[in-house]
Each structure stands twice: as structure tokens, then as C-alpha cells.
Amino acid sequence: MKRIGKLEYLLLALISITLGNTFLGEQFASTILVSVIITITVIYKGFVVIDHFMELKGAHKNLRLLMRLYFTLFPSLILISAFY
Amino acid sequence: MGSQLTNKSLSIFPKSWSEKNAGRIPGNIPIWVGILSELTEFGIFFAAYFIAKFYYPEVFSQGPQQLNTSLGVINTIVLLSSSYFMAKAMSYIRLDNRIKCERYLWLSFSCGALYLIIKTWEFYWNNLQGLSTSSSEFFTVYYYMTFNHFLHVGWASCAILWVIFRLRNGAYSAKENSGLEALAVYWHMIDLMWILIFPLLYVLR
Numbered sequence: 001m002k003r004i005g006k007l008e009y010l011l012l013a014l015i016s017i018t019l020g021n022t023f024l025g026e027q028f029a030s031t032i033l034v035s036v037i038i039t040i041t042v043i044y045k046g047f048v049v050i051d052h053f054m055e056l057k058g059a060h061k062n063l064r065l066l067m068r069l070y071f072t073l074f075p076s077l078i079l080i081s082a083f084y
Numbered sequence: 085m086g087s088q089l090t091n092k093s094l095s096i097f098p099k100s101w102s103e104k105n106a107g108r109i110p111g112n113i114p115i116w117v118g119i120l121s122e123l124t125e126f127g128i129f130f131a132a133y134f135i136a137k138f139y140y141p142e143v144f145s146q147g148p149q150q151l152n153t154s155l156g157v158i159n160t161i162v163l164l165s166s167s168y169f170m171a172k173a174m175s176y177i178r179l180d181n182r183i184k185c186e187r188y189l190w191l192s193f194s195c196g197a198l199y200l201i202i203k204t205w206e207f208y209w210n211n212l213q214g215l216s217t218s219s220s221e222f223f224t225v226y227y228y229m230t231f232n233h234f235l236h237v238g239w240a241s242c243a244i245l246w247v248i249f250r251l252r253n254g255a256y257s258a259k260e261n262s263g264l265e266a267l268a269v270y271w272h273m274i275d276l277m278w279i280l281i282f283p284l285l286y287v288l289r
Contacts (some may be wrong), residue, residue, distance in 0.1 A: 007175075011168040018160045018282070022153060025287030038283050045279050053171045054272040060107040062100075063116065067276075070123055074130045074280055078288065081134055084141050 010048050017041045035082035039075050046071030111266030119273045122236070126277050129229050133284055140221045145289050147222030150215060155206040156286040159199050160278065163237075166195030167275040170268045180258040182251060189248050192271065196241035203234050226285050233281060236274050243267050 021038055028034050047068060051057035056064040103109055109116065137144040173188035210216075217227045247267050250256065256264045 007168060007171055011164060014164045015161055018157065018164070021283060021287055022157050025148070025283070025289060026153065029289055035288070038287060042280060042283055046276055049167060049272055049276050049279065053167045053275070054269050055110055055171075055174070058107070060101075060103070060109045062106050063109065066120070070127070071276065071280075074127065077130070077134050078283065081137055081288075084138055 007052065010052055014045055014048060017045055032079075032082050035079050039079045042075040042078065043072055046075065111269045112262050115266035115270055119270060122273060122277075125232075126280075129225075129232065130280065130284070133225050133229065136221050136225055143220045143222050147220060147226065148286055148289055150213065151226070151286055152206055152209050153286050155202055155209070156282055159202050159206075160282050162195050162199050162202065163275045163278050166192045166199070167272050169195065170271050174261070174265060174268050177251075177256050177261045177264055178258050182256070185256075185264075186248055186251055189244055189251065193241055193244040193248070196237055196244065199237050200234065200241070203230065203237075229281055229285065233274070233277060236277070240267070240271055240274055243270070 021041055024034050024037060050064065050067045050071065054067070056067060100106060169188045169191040173185045173192065176182075176185040176188060215223055217224050244267065247256075247264055250263065
């Protein structure tokens with residue numbers, strides 16, 4: 001029997017978060033709490049792809065920092081837009 | 085010329101950016117110049133989205149409710165899976181297993197093609213609902229962002245076919261796979277952009 005590796009677990013986590021976020025969006029209005037949850041999960045999804053799929057974890061530290069900054073900055077605007 | 089392109093210590097970067105000091109660059113420098121340019125382009129789209137949402141909060145609250153969320157969710161899962169297949173393809177070329185590498189590249193390509201089919205269906209479905217670029221400010225941003233992303237998936241899928249062709253010709257191995265890795269990081273960048281586009285256009289109300 002094939003062993004389930006780290007990449008498989010991460011893929012399942014990413015899909016589960018996507019479905020969870022969609023459920024939140026469908027069931028609830030975009031309150032501050034919903035926006036906080038979506039912001040955090042989007043940042044987490046981005047970091048997983050950057051570190052484990054792009055394999056920037058342990059690679060060029062400045063490229064990793066740039067990518068992580070980008071994926072912190074833009075999702076954070078979701079939270080700011082909740083106060084519009 | 086060739087040696088210039090593969091030179092990983094281009095003088096335009098400070099010394100602290102060299103691979104020796106900062107760590108390995110996945111793929112090659114030209115693809116990262118491309119990726120950072122694409123990130124800037126999408127960054128402008130995201131800025132446009134948030135500025136438009138600031139001025140038209142009601143329109144941006146109603147817009148996502150008119151979209152077919154199921155198609156957006158399916159496309160997200162398809163793209164996440166494609167990234168997983170691409171990462172697997174990279175892991176197999178490092179083991180010099182070209183057969184499994186090619187198999188996973190085909191799976192990645194299939195996901196790219198499936199994404200394009202679903203997105204085309206979504207545009208058609210929108211059209212049937214009477215939705216277009218001029219329906220509202222939300223839909224102007226929606227079409228601007230998603231069609232641009234659609235084009236990126238399209239040409240990156242063609243690039244996968246090119247890489248499969250090169251792989252079959254023995255261009256990649258466990259020792260030399262920078263071309264394949266360059267495609268992989270570009271593909272993951274496209275997936276990353278969708279990870280951000282999806283909640284903005286389909287989830288947030």
C-alpha cells in the first residue's frame with residue numbers, strides 16, 4: 001500500500017480550506033470575523049504553495065521573503081476592506 | 085549568449101542576492117524576472133479591485149451572488165491538484181524517473197485544460213444570465229482579472245506540452261532539470277494568483 005506523503009496531506013488541507021471558505025461565504029455575510037478567517041486561511045494557503053510546492057523553503061531566502069510579503073500584503077487588504 | 089542566460093550571478097543584483105549568500109534559485113533567473121513582473125501585473129489588478137470595492141461596496145457585495153460559485157470551487161480544486169501534480173513531476177525527475185515525471189506532467193496539463201474548459205463554460209453561463217463586462221463595476225473587474233488569468237493558464241499549459249516534448253528528447257535528468265523547474269515555479273505562481281482571486285470574486289460578499 002502506498003504511503004500518504006506530506007504533499008498529499010497538504011493538498012487535502014488546501015482543498016478542505018477552499019471548501020470551508022466557500023461555505024463561510026455562502027452561509028454568512030462578510031462580517032469582520034468571516035474576513036479575518038478568510039484572510040488567515042488565504043495567507044496560509046499561499047505560504048503552503050510557496051514553501052512546499054514552489055519549494056522556496058530552504059531555497060533563496062530573499063525570493064521566499066518577497067513571495068511571503070506579497071502573500072501577506074494583498075490578503076491583508078481583505079481585512080481592511082471589511083471596514084468599508 | 086547561452087552562458088549569459090544561465091549565469092546565476094547577474095551583476096544587476098547586490099552580492100547579498102547571490103546564490104552563495106542567499107540560497108539556491110529554483111529554476112533560473114529569467115523565469116523569476118518573469119514571475120515578479122507577473123506578480124506586479126496581478127498586484128495592479130488586486131489594487132484596482134480594492135479601490136473599486138471602496139467606491140462601490142454594494143455592487144461588490146451583490147456581484148459574487150450572481151456568479152456560479154460551484155464552477156469557481158471546482159476550478160480552484162483543479163488548479164490546486166495541478167500544482168500537486170507538478171510538484172510530483174519535479175520529485176520524479178530528481179529521481180531520474182522520466183516515465184513517472186512525464187505521467188505527472190500530463191496530469192498537470194490535463195488539469196490546465198480542464199480549467200480552461202470550465203472557465204469557458206462559466207463565461208458562457210454568465211453570458212446566458214445576461215452578465216457582461218459592462219453589467220457593473222464588479223463584472224468589469226471580474227472579467228479583467230479572470231480573463232487575464234485564463235490567458236496565463238492557457239500559455240502555461242502550452243509550455244507544459246513543450247516541456248514534455250523536451251523531456252522525451254532527454255533534455256532533463258536528475259542532474260539538469262532547471263528548465264522543468266522554471267516551468268514548475270511559473271505554474272505554481274499561476275495557482276497562487278487564483279488562490280487570491282477566488283475569495284475576492286466568489287466568496288467575499
